[in-house]
Structures are given as C-alpha cells and as structure tokens.
Amino acid sequence: MDETVCSPVFVGRGTELGELARAVDAANRGQPQAVIVRGEAGVGKTRLVQEVLRELPDRSVAAVGGCVEVAGDGLPFAPFSAALRVLWRLLPDEVRAASAGHEALLGRILPDLAPGAAPAGRADDDVARLFTLTARLLERLATNRLVVLVIEDLHWADPATRELLGYLLRARRSGRFLLLATLRSDDLHRRHPLRPLLAETDRLRAVRRVDLPRFNRVEVTKQVTAILGAQPEPPVLDEIYARSEGNAFFVEELARGLRDHRDMRLDDLRDLLLVRVEALPEHSQRIVRIAAESGTVVGFPLLLAVTGLAENELIEGLRSAVLAQILVTEPDGAGYRFRHALVREAVSDSLLPGEQALINRRYAEVMEADGTLVRAEERRGRLAQHWFAALDHEKALESSVLAANCAHDRYAYGEQLRMLERALLLWDRVAEPVRAGLPALTTPAGYPPAGYGPDHRGPDRTDLFATAAVAAAGSGDLDRALHHLRAALAAATGPLRAAWLWARRSQFVQTGNRGDGWEELRTARELGCDQPPSAVYADVLVRIALWGARHRPGPASQRAAEEAVRYAAAIGAEEQELHARIIRCWLAAEADHDGHSLATLYAVRDRSEQLGAPEIVGSANQTLVSTLEGMGRSAESLAAGDHAVELCRSLGLSDVEAWIQCNRSLSLFSLGRWAEADDALDEAAALAQGCKPHGIVAARRAIARLLRGDVGAAREQIGLAHAQLGVEDRQPQLFVAFTEVMMQVLAREGRLADARAEFRRADAAGLTAGPVRYALPMLCAAAGIEADAADEGADPDLEVLAAVRRAAARFAVAFPVWRAFDQLLRAELGRAEGADEAGSWAAAGAAFEPLDRPYELARALFGEGRARLRAGGDETAAQDRLARARRIAEGLGAHLLLADIAACSPESAAAPAEPPAVRDADFGLTPREFEVLALVARGRSNRQIAQELFISPKTTSTHVSNILAKLGASRRTEAASIALRRGLAAPE
Incomplete structure (x- = not known):
C-alpha cells in the first residue's frame, strides 16, 4: 500500500x-x-x-x-x-x-x-x-x-x-x-x-x-513533517514552499513527488498531478481517464459498463487508483470520486479530442441501454451532455429536448434553458427529417400548439425560443428571456401564437421595470380578437384588465374586466374567469356601498381554495387583504391577512406571502401597531422575489422612519425604493406612497421647491386622479406642506393648492375612513390659505375617533389644539387637545409629530425622546468594514487606513467600495455623513 x-x-x-x-x-x-x-x-x-x-x-x-x-x-x-x-x-x-x-x-x-x-x-x-x-x-x-x-x-x-x-x-x-x-x-x-x-x-x-488563506512557512513545515514522518532538510522545505506557495494540496503532491522522485524538477504543477496517474498500471490509467469524463462522481456499475472490463479487472484497476489516492470511495460505497477536482481536471485536459469524444459516446450508449446506471433525475441531463461531447449532433439534439423536459418537471429552469439553447445551437446542424421527428417538447402553460400533421411530432424553432424565454424568466434572467422572445416573434407563425408571445413580453417588461407593457398587450389583443374563441385570447383579456387595474383604474378598466369575465365564462375557462372576477371586484371596491364586490371576493377566494389552484389562491387572498384595508377595515384586513399567511405557508407561496406581509404591515401601521408593522415588513423583505415588492418594502420603511423622526433614514430608504421601482412602469398603487413620503422628506430637509416639483410631477402623471385610498393621503401631505410653509412666513404655492382642490373634487368618498381624510384635507387647506379653523380640525378628529386610526387622530387633535392656541380662545381646551395628541404620539413613537407638538406649545408637550435606533442600522457591514468606515469618517485616506489596520491599500479600496455600495453612498464624504448621523462611527 x-x-x-x-x-x-x-x-x-x-x-x-x-x-x-x-x-x-x-x-x-x-x-x-x-x-x-x-x-x-x-x-x-x-x-x-x-x-x-x-x-x-x-x-x-x-x-x-x-x-x-x-x-x-x-x-x-x-x-x-x-x-x-x-x-x-x-x-x-x-x-x-x-x-x-x-x-x-x-x-x-x-x-x-x-x-x-x-x-x-x-x-x-x-x-x-x-x-x-x-x-x-x-x-x-x-x-x-x-x-x-x-x-x-x-x-x-x-x-x-x-x-x-x-x-x-x-x-x-x-x-x-x-x-x-x-x-x-x-x-x-x-x-x-x-x-x-x-x-x-x-x-x-x-x-x-x-x-481560507494559503499556509505560511511554519504551517507548510508542519504539514510536510506530518506527511513524511520527519522534518525535511531545509533545501527540500524551501523548494516545496516556493513551488506550492502555501497551497495545501500542492504541498501534499510536492511532498510525495520529492519523496519518490528526488531528481524531479517540474515547472508545471499540472504535470506533477499527472505523474501519479502515469505511474499506475496501464489498465488503471485507462480507468482513471474514463472516470474523468463522468464528472465529479462515477458509480461502479456505470464504470463497469463503460470500460467493458470484467468485474475483477475493474476492481483491481480501481484498487491501484485508490491506493495511490487518485480516487476515493464515496461514503455510501456506491461509487468513486477523484480525491481532488484538480486531478480530474488535469486528467480530462490531457485527453486527445478524439479520445474524449469516444469516451463520451461510450457513456451515452451504455446509459441509453440501461437506465439504472445513473439516478433517474440525472439521466436525461447526462445523456444530453455526453452526446454533445461525443459530437453526435442528431443524438445531442434529441437528448437536449428530452433533458429540457426533465429539467422543466424538476423546476430547474436554468438547466432547462441551457438544454434549449443547446438544441437551438444544434438546430441547423441536423437535417429537416430529424427535426420533424424530435420528441414532443414541454411548452409553457397556455402556449398554443402549432397544429402540425402526424409526421411532425416535435417542436419547431418558435417552440424552442418561446419555451427558452419562459425558462430564462423562471431562472431570473430577463435579458435572455426578452432576447428569446424577440427571436420567437420573428419566427412565429399563426396569430394566436404571436398573441401569446406578445402577452408574455408584456409580463416580462413589467416584471423587470423595462416598460409598462401596454403596447405589447394592445398588439396581442389585435392579433387575437378576430380568431375563434380560445384560452389564449381569454388570457390576453385578463391581462389587459389586470393592466388597467394597476395603471389606470376607472370605468374603462372596469369594462375591460367585465369583458374578460364574460369571455372566459363563455368558453368555460374557469381559472381565467376567476382571475377576471378578482380584478373586477378590485376595481369596483372603491364604490362598493352595498358590499357586493367584497362578498364576491370572499366567494372567489373560497372557490379558489377549493380548486387548489395556487396562482388563483394567491391572487384572491392578496386582493382581499388589500381591498379590506382600502375600505378602512384594517382589523378585518389583518384577520384576512393572517388566514392568507397561513395558507401561503402551507402551499409554499412565498412570493405571494411577501405581498400579503406588505399589506399586513399597512394594516398594522394604520391600527397603531408600529412595531408589529416593522416585523411584517421584515418578513416581506425576506420573502420578496423581484424588484417591485422590494421597492414597496423600502417605501413603507421610509414612511415609518420619517414619522419616527429619522429623516436621514427615510431618505436612504427612498433611494432604495427608487432603485427598485424604477421609472418605466409607474403604477399608482406603487408610486403614490413613494411620492408622498418623498415630498415630506424634501420639505423636512428644507427643500420646499423640490417638494413642490415632486407633487407637480405626480399630478402631471395622473397619480392624483385616484384611487382614493392612495391619492387622498398624498393630497393631505401636499396641503400640509403648503400650510407649514405658510406658518413659517412663506407664500403658499397657489397652483399646488388649486391642483389639490381639483383632484379632491373628483373623488366620491364611499367609506368612513376616506370621509375622515377628506375632513383632514379640508383642515390643512384652510390652514394653508390663512383660515386655520379649530372646527375643521375637530370635525376631522371626530371622524377618525371611531376608526381606530390613532396617528391620524393625533394629527387632528394637534391641529385643533394649535388652531385654538392661535385663535386665543379657550387655552384649557387647546392644551387638552395637545396633551392628548402627545400621549398618542408617544405611544406610537411618532417623534416627528412630537417635535411639532413641542414646537407649538413647549408648556404642554414634553420634548420628544431621541428616535430609537433603526433595526437595520448596520447595513450588513462586516466587522472589518466597520473599522474602515470609522476611519473614513475621520477623514483618513486609503493609504492611512491601510497603515493603521495593517492591510494593503488594494484591500482598503475594496472595503471602501463595498461600504459605499451598502450605504448607498456615491462618495466617501456622503458615507462619512451617514456613518456619523446613524451612529455607525464617532467623530474624531
């Protein structure tokens, strides 16, 4: 041995x-x-x-x-x-x-x-x-x-x-x-x-x-001494250390090489790795070369079949390779792997091209002949890879299609994409009869078949491109998804297939914030409208209705939802019909005086859960939770959200749960349970998949930070939200809250002109047109900013106030919560226009009192107390309102409001405490990055930091780049400012 x-x-x-x-x-x-x-x-x-x-x-x-x-x-x-x-x-x-x-x-x-x-x-x-x-x-x-x-x-x-x-x-x-x-x-x-x-x-x-760094000289000495059983002579140790440069595996190989071949002077360590292979008996070398083409691990039965050796011969050959520690046995005894991948790579690279192709062909042939030689879930992928390496284009194309189907069944979208792209690469290298006889391809759900005759079983090029596009999107690569969609559209035959492709393109550009997707949907509708009834066109109509609900809620979108419901019902497409009914309820909920839409939404939720269709279950539950909050029924929304979360976890709908947790956080915040709202946002952030939910989490964290009095943290969250939401797909439900907090942060930073410009952009983009649940709080914020400006002696912007009044006049407020906000808006407008009346604020407070909205109630109480103080009337009543507003604000941790109360009446409002430390204040910095940031905050250069921390300037530069990225800072001075403001570093 x-x-x-x-x-x-x-x-x-x-x-x-x-x-x-x-x-x-x-x-x-x-x-x-x-x-x-x-x-x-x-x-x-x-x-x-x-x-x-x-x-x-x-x-x-x-x-x-x-x-x-x-x-x-x-x-x-x-x-x-x-x-x-x-x-x-x-x-x-x-x-x-x-x-x-x-x-x-x-x-x-x-x-x-x-x-x-x-x-x-x-x-x-x-x-x-x-x-x-x-x-x-x-x-x-x-x-x-x-x-x-x-x-x-x-x-x-x-x-x-x-x-x-x-x-x-x-x-x-x-x-x-x-x-x-x-x-x-x-x-x-x-x-x-x-x-x-x-x-x-x-x-x-x-x-x-x-x-893991390389070994130093002392560690190399210990390693070599342990391997050889005695400390080597200094010249030997010098050579091992110099040539291995402290790499543990190379130390082992060199120690053995110099022990067995004292006269060796190899310049290439790869040659050294092959020395032990070449020292094996010839049949053992052949076994090792064949094993190298199997990948990391090879099973004994597979190796037996590929080598063609008798069992005893294979065992003896393997014994030599194992004793030489080229191969090692798997823990379960089912196969062998190379002791180190570097040896396998060296052996594989040493094969001649023809030899490599021959070995791979042999692997493919024996795997096709006996399906038990490798695990079932690996077989198709390995066959495709071996036939491709064997340069057999016909077999490789067929195997790639079958491997793509297998990967699709296992949700391995990246592998599916790779196999489909390989099939496309091979497409023109085989004859048309071979392509016509390919096995059927598992195409995406709802994709219309081409309708070929019985002599054509397999896919065409359009099918491959379309399926590759969906696989790329599933693996998170939208650039490749859109690339393959363009190719599919160029090759598409038949209007329904083209309509399906345009509808998917709309979905992808919206998902990646590459556009709003409307032109793609319009094209899909034009292609499908004159065709016989089909599930493809039903899907297009549902997507159009959904687009309208997200981008232009109103009568036209309601009509689109009605059309989608009727069409899906007529062709018996229940899933599309349920989707369309959900959208119709969503759009009608704002004026749901009699509760009909809400009752329908509950019924659709129950039906979707009976069907067990995860996509509809997620949509129904998410819409119900959001709709209830939009009606001001926050406690009921929270109950529906708890039901939805439990259901999502049982079904594994983590992406839907992320949206529901966002909605739960909004309901919890409305109810004054701010700490629980933070927890819900943390859950949402952990589960979110895609830029839009991450953007919503950041926008809502910005609001929470602002109201707690940390304007800087709010600004940082706004930056994150903007990066995630982009500007290409401006949906009101996503952007109104973002705009509202942006305006308020700008105003609090003293940038009144920028705050007004932000509102004007929102108004011009139609974000003030509704829905009421999003637009009315933003109008209140805009009026409040103008009122604060007037209080500070500046002239209010009359154009902004006129725009606020025009927008508010269009709303028909159906629910108590929005009537309360309407009262709050009236009070803020009066204050901005020099008519700050305690009665208006009292009316707003009375409207919020029974609604369990403590923050808005505190705002109204503060407004009433401030107006009474200014009017010089009953000071006792004024102080009572201010004291009550202060108690509510203290319970919430609303430090911004507490500061306003204190500024209005120092006698009645204690100075607010410092805002609590933000829970994610360390930004994910490592301990070393904290050390570097502390020195950056003290004005040290990279070279000075390197000297103080005993690291190289290059390493310092890397740390500084990472810190800037994590803090969202564009330069060192901005990073230093953030660090000092957030307590991440102390001034010198």
Whole structure:
C-alpha cells in the first residue's frame, strides 16, 4: 500500500475553526447560521469542514452534498438532492412527517419521497413553493437537534441550486440549523454566474464569510513533517514552499513527488498531478481517464459498463487508483470520486479530442441501454451532455429536448434553458427529417400548439425560443428571456401564437421595470380578437384588465374586466374567469356601498381554495387583504391577512406571502401597531422575489422612519425604493406612497421647491386622479406642506393648492375612513390659505375617533389644539387637545409629530425622546468594514487606513467600495455623513 499523501495532522486554521465553532454554537442555541468558506482550489476547504463536522455536539445530524460537474456543467439541485438523501436515510420518519402532503412537489429534489410519481399539474409559482417547502422541511428537522447542511463546490452550482441556496440564505429561518458552503474563489471570473449571489450574501447579516488563506512557512513545515514522518532538510522545505506557495494540496503532491522522485524538477504543477496517474498500471490509467469524463462522481456499475472490463479487472484497476489516492470511495460505497477536482481536471485536459469524444459516446450508449446506471433525475441531463461531447449532433439534439423536459418537471429552469439553447445551437446542424421527428417538447402553460400533421411530432424553432424565454424568466434572467422572445416573434407563425408571445413580453417588461407593457398587450389583443374563441385570447383579456387595474383604474378598466369575465365564462375557462372576477371586484371596491364586490371576493377566494389552484389562491387572498384595508377595515384586513399567511405557508407561496406581509404591515401601521408593522415588513423583505415588492418594502420603511423622526433614514430608504421601482412602469398603487413620503422628506430637509416639483410631477402623471385610498393621503401631505410653509412666513404655492382642490373634487368618498381624510384635507387647506379653523380640525378628529386610526387622530387633535392656541380662545381646551395628541404620539413613537407638538406649545408637550435606533442600522457591514468606515469618517485616506489596520491599500479600496455600495453612498464624504448621523462611527 502506498504511503498517504494527506497530512494525518490538521494544521493551523485556528482563526477559521474558531469562527466556524461560533457558528455551530449559535446554531445549536436556536439561532440559524450560514457560513460560506472561500478559498482557491486545493487550499483545504473540505478538510476544514471535515474538522468542524468531527466536533459537532451530540445528536447533531450532518448531511453533505456536492455540486456535480458533468462535462463542464452542473446537475440541477445535485447537492441538495444528495444532502436530503442523507437526511432521509438518517431520519426517515421525521422527513416523511415534515413533508406530508407535499411529497410530489418535494420529490423534484428528493425523488425518494415520491418514487415513480408522474409529473403533476404545474403552476407558474411552483418553483417558489418548492423553495419554501424545502426551507420548511429543514426547519422542522432542526426543531429538536442541530442539523448541518454542507454544500460543497458551489462554483459548479447550476442555476437551480444557486436560486435555492439564495432563497435559504435570504429567508428568515428558525430552528437549530447551520448551512455551510464551500467554493473556489480563484474560479470566480468576472462573469461567473455565482457572483451576483455572493454580492447579495455580502449584504446579509445572517451570512458569515470565512476566507481560507494559503499556509505560511511554519504551517507548510508542519504539514510536510506530518506527511513524511520527519522534518525535511531545509533545501527540500524551501523548494516545496516556493513551488506550492502555501497551497495545501500542492504541498501534499510536492511532498510525495520529492519523496519518490528526488531528481524531479517540474515547472508545471499540472504535470506533477499527472505523474501519479502515469505511474499506475496501464489498465488503471485507462480507468482513471474514463472516470474523468463522468464528472465529479462515477458509480461502479456505470464504470463497469463503460470500460467493458470484467468485474475483477475493474476492481483491481480501481484498487491501484485508490491506493495511490487518485480516487476515493464515496461514503455510501456506491461509487468513486477523484480525491481532488484538480486531478480530474488535469486528467480530462490531457485527453486527445478524439479520445474524449469516444469516451463520451461510450457513456451515452451504455446509459441509453440501461437506465439504472445513473439516478433517474440525472439521466436525461447526462445523456444530453455526453452526446454533445461525443459530437453526435442528431443524438445531442434529441437528448437536449428530452433533458429540457426533465429539467422543466424538476423546476430547474436554468438547466432547462441551457438544454434549449443547446438544441437551438444544434438546430441547423441536423437535417429537416430529424427535426420533424424530435420528441414532443414541454411548452409553457397556455402556449398554443402549432397544429402540425402526424409526421411532425416535435417542436419547431418558435417552440424552442418561446419555451427558452419562459425558462430564462423562471431562472431570473430577463435579458435572455426578452432576447428569446424577440427571436420567437420573428419566427412565429399563426396569430394566436404571436398573441401569446406578445402577452408574455408584456409580463416580462413589467416584471423587470423595462416598460409598462401596454403596447405589447394592445398588439396581442389585435392579433387575437378576430380568431375563434380560445384560452389564449381569454388570457390576453385578463391581462389587459389586470393592466388597467394597476395603471389606470376607472370605468374603462372596469369594462375591460367585465369583458374578460364574460369571455372566459363563455368558453368555460374557469381559472381565467376567476382571475377576471378578482380584478373586477378590485376595481369596483372603491364604490362598493352595498358590499357586493367584497362578498364576491370572499366567494372567489373560497372557490379558489377549493380548486387548489395556487396562482388563483394567491391572487384572491392578496386582493382581499388589500381591498379590506382600502375600505378602512384594517382589523378585518389583518384577520384576512393572517388566514392568507397561513395558507401561503402551507402551499409554499412565498412570493405571494411577501405581498400579503406588505399589506399586513399597512394594516398594522394604520391600527397603531408600529412595531408589529416593522416585523411584517421584515418578513416581506425576506420573502420578496423581484424588484417591485422590494421597492414597496423600502417605501413603507421610509414612511415609518420619517414619522419616527429619522429623516436621514427615510431618505436612504427612498433611494432604495427608487432603485427598485424604477421609472418605466409607474403604477399608482406603487408610486403614490413613494411620492408622498418623498415630498415630506424634501420639505423636512428644507427643500420646499423640490417638494413642490415632486407633487407637480405626480399630478402631471395622473397619480392624483385616484384611487382614493392612495391619492387622498398624498393630497393631505401636499396641503400640509403648503400650510407649514405658510406658518413659517412663506407664500403658499397657489397652483399646488388649486391642483389639490381639483383632484379632491373628483373623488366620491364611499367609506368612513376616506370621509375622515377628506375632513383632514379640508383642515390643512384652510390652514394653508390663512383660515386655520379649530372646527375643521375637530370635525376631522371626530371622524377618525371611531376608526381606530390613532396617528391620524393625533394629527387632528394637534391641529385643533394649535388652531385654538392661535385663535386665543379657550387655552384649557387647546392644551387638552395637545396633551392628548402627545400621549398618542408617544405611544406610537411618532417623534416627528412630537417635535411639532413641542414646537407649538413647549408648556404642554414634553420634548420628544431621541428616535430609537433603526433595526437595520448596520447595513450588513462586516466587522472589518466597520473599522474602515470609522476611519473614513475621520477623514483618513486609503493609504492611512491601510497603515493603521495593517492591510494593503488594494484591500482598503475594496472595503471602501463595498461600504459605499451598502450605504448607498456615491462618495466617501456622503458615507462619512451617514456613518456619523446613524451612529455607525464617532467623530474624531
């Protein structure tokens, strides 16, 4: 047996082990942790993780899964499938109980849950449900024990794995759970697809990062001494240290190489890696070369079939490779992997092109002949990759279509996209009869078939482009989605297919804030209106009604919703009909005097839950919660929101829950439960997928920060909201609240002209035209800003006041809450125009009194008290109103209002306390970034910071860039200002 080349002693890494030990301890105390271990190939990441797992507390469970590379590509969900299989094997009863009712969906990642199950019906949000349910499964397993999930070789992760990992890192978790991931930092080139995820994790406080450096000379000495059993001569040690540069894996290889070949003088470490392979018997070398083309791991039965060797010959050949520590056995004994990926890469790169194609053809042939040689969920993808590497275009095209279907069934949209793009690449390389005989493609839901004859089974180029576009959107790549849609439209035949494509283009441009999507929908309607009745046109009509509800609520949009309801009902399309009825109720709710629309909305919600259609369930519940709040029925909205949250969690509708949590936060804020409203926004931020919900979270946080008296924090949140919402898709329901808080922040900063300009832009854009629930509070804010200006001796802007009155005159206020706001508006307008009457404010207070809206009631009481003081009448009554307003404001933490009360009447209002520290005030800065920021705030240059912290100027520059990005600052002085204002750093 060969002597080991692995060090039997774990060398160094005290700091890194300590960091990981703290993460283990925190997770074991019920504080979920995530750690990403980064370092170059061969630096010792896996060995470090193994040491951590070796020291886990009693009853802990660890599950390891690695990203599997096959022919340069990762397999969908491979590390999660492998890790969950470990948990299934160790905790079968608990896994079964935690996944009860969702086996078919979770089976896309853990096929053992639902073996042999046929793909079930799908919905657009199934991937979000899958991610949510996976997180819940892990949480439940971690309720009573520490569960450690290890994802290795993240640099090879496929898109589906990256998306699921990103969700687990962002989501608010509970339980005793630790997620460890390792990745090669030297593989992360500028365009590496993992970079966006890593940039996001750097901003997440819940994610730690451990960077593994190379060994220093002392550590290399300890490692070599442990390997060789004695300390080497100084010249030998000098050569090993110089050539390895402290890379642990290269140290091991060099130690062995210099031990066995003292006269070696190799310049290329890759050649050194091949020396041990070339020292094997010839048949063992052949086995190793074949294994290298299988990817990271190869099973024994597969290797037996590909090599064509007898079992005894294969075992003997493998024995030599294992004893030489080129290959190692898998923990479950089912196969082999290279001891280090660098060796596999070196072997694969050494193959001749013809040899590589021949080996890949052999893999594909044996996998086609025997479907049991690899796991079922991997088979189609691996076949496609091997046929492509074998340069068999016909087989590769057919396999790519089948692999795309398989990836679609597993919600691996990134893998599906890759297979479809490969099919498009191969399309012109095969003859037309081959293309006509391709297997059927799983196209998106609702996509109209082309209607080919019996001799044409497969897809055409339009089908591939259209399906690739939806797959790209599902994987979060809107640029590629729009690119493929353009190609599909250029190749499309038939008006219904073109209408479907234009409707999807509208959806994508709205999702990505690339436009409002109206021209695309108009084109889709023109294409479909003269065609026979179809589900495609029903879908177009529903999308048009939805667009109107979001962008131009009013009679025309109500008529569009009515048309969509009638058309869908006529063709028996119940799901489209339910969608259209939801939109119709949404539009009619503002004038729902008799409660008919609300009753219908409850009925649609109940019917959607009976059907179990997740998309309609989410839409009905989300609309109901929002509509109730819009009617001023905040307590009822909160009850409906609690029901919706429970339902979303049971179904895994995390993206819908994000919107519902936004609406819950609004109801909680209305009811004066501001701390709970903050919690709801935190939940929404953790679950949000896409820029619009993130923009809404930031806008509502801005309002909360402003009313608590932290104008600077409000300004920062406005910046985040603006970046997320953009300017290309200005929906009133999204932008009115943003505009309202923007105006108030500008006014509080003394930028009155800018505040007025903001209002004029909103008025010109039609944001003051309604709906009432959004526009009326903004009109109150505009009137209040003019009134404050008048109080300070400035002339009110008469054009602004006239615009406010014109807009208000158009509204028919149907509900008590909006009648109360109308009274508040009248009082503010009177104050702005020099007629500040206590009676107007008293009327507003009386209107808000029974509505459980404490903040608005406090505003009205303050206005009445201030007006009474100015009139010089009953001062006792005035002080009574001010004192009551102060008590309410103190209970809420409304420091801005408290400051106004104190300025109006110092005798009756105690000075407000300092606003509480903002909960996310550290902006996700690392401890080192806090140190750098403190020095930036003191005016230090990068070179001075580097000298004080004993780091390089280049590292300092990187830290400063990261700090500016996290703070949303454009320059160092702005970052310093934010740091001093928010208490992140102290002045010198």
